[in-house]
Amino acid sequence: MENVDGRYANMMKALGDEARIKIFVMLSKGEECACKLxxxxxxxxxxxxxxxxxxxxxxxxxxxRDGKWMRYSLKAEVLAELIGFLSGIQ
Amino acid sequence: MENVDGRYANMMKALGDEARIKIFVMLSKGEECACKLxxxxxxxxxxxxxxxxxxxxxxxxxxxRDGKWMRYSLKAEVLAELIGFLSGIQ
DNA sequence: AAAACACATTGACATTTATCGATATGATGC
DNA sequence: GCATCATATCGATAAATGTCAATGTGTTTT
Incomplete structure (x- = not known):
């Protein structure tokens, strides 16, 4: 899976689940700890x-890690890459 | 699966497979028949x-359908919707 | 240091997914 | 109408995925 298509396929597979896309949208509001999610x-x-x-x-x-908590956040530059890839299509 | 997240999750699930993303990229060059794919x-x-x-x-x-063949093409406006959704995040 | 808290990992399980060979369907050409 | 070509559907199957309860790990609090 380490060609270019595979990399983006992997990102979309990650977002291709309702729970995960909800999480992703929640993280768009900013860093969140797992407990909050x-x-x-x-x-x-x-x-x-x-x-x-x-x-x-x-x-x-x-x-x-932040003490007891795990704080999660989007990597905006990777999302931008994915958007760029999709925008390159068409 | 008929909420908003579900709709986009479904699109990304569709693209979250290496074979399908290859197909999608091929279709970006224009309509293709199944046999060519x-x-x-x-x-x-x-x-x-x-x-x-x-x-x-x-x-x-x-x-x-075009005679014996099935010709497939991207729906650019749906792709644009997906890109719009992702762009709205972050 | 023991208890409590937040999270990760493990093992088990049911469901979904990707794949194929075989067969059905639909269109064309003879 | 029959043979052929292009594609879809079916049935079977192995592998991947999502889920949980139980347990492990790291951190803080008392």
């Missing part, structure tokens, strides 16, 4: 953790 | 048909 969604904590890993692996999201 | 990809004819259905169901692609 958790109580906006009807999923368990392990499931959230699973989705966050997929989002981070795609490159579209990053997390940092 | 088929010999650019290392998949069987039923598998291509399966992928085309997913792309069409997402709204990003449409097909029309």
């Amino acid at each position: 958790l109580d906006e969604l009807s999923i368990t904590q392990p499931t959230l953790s699973y989705h966050m890993k997929i989002l981070c692996d795609s490159g579209l999201v990053e997390g940092r | 088929l010999d650019e990809l290392s998949i069987t004819q039923p598998t291509l048909s399966y992928h085309m259905k997913i792309l069409c169901d997402s709204g990003l692609v449409e097909g029309r």
Whole structure:
């Protein structure tokens, strides 16, 4: 999966899930801790953790530890890349 | 799956596959018949048909019959919607 | 240092997905 | 009308995915 198409396919696969796209939209308001995301969604904590890993692996999201919490945020430049790729089509 | 997030999640799920994103990029050069797509990809004819259905169901692609052939093309306005949605994030 | 908190990882499981061979459908040409 | 070509559908199957309860890990609080 390490060609160009694969990279973008991977990003879109990451966003191709309703829970994850909701998370992504929430993060567009700014950095959020996992616990905050958790109580906006009807999923368990392990499931959230699973989705966050997929989002981070795609490159579209990053997390940092802040004491007990994990704070997640968008990587705007990666999203911009994806938008650029899609805009290049057509 | 009929809320807004679901609609875009569905589009990204459609593009979240390497074969389908390749198809999508091919279609960006203009309308193509299935047979042409088929010999650019290392998949069987039923598998291509399966992928085309997913792309069409997402709204990003449409097909029309032309005699024996099916000609597929991008729906640029739907792609533009998706790009607009992503651009609204961040 | 023990308890509590926030999150990640593991193992299990059901569902979905991608794939194929075989077959059906629809159009064209003879 | 029959053979052929292009595509879709069906049935089967293996692999990937999303989900959870249970448990592990790292951090803070008492």
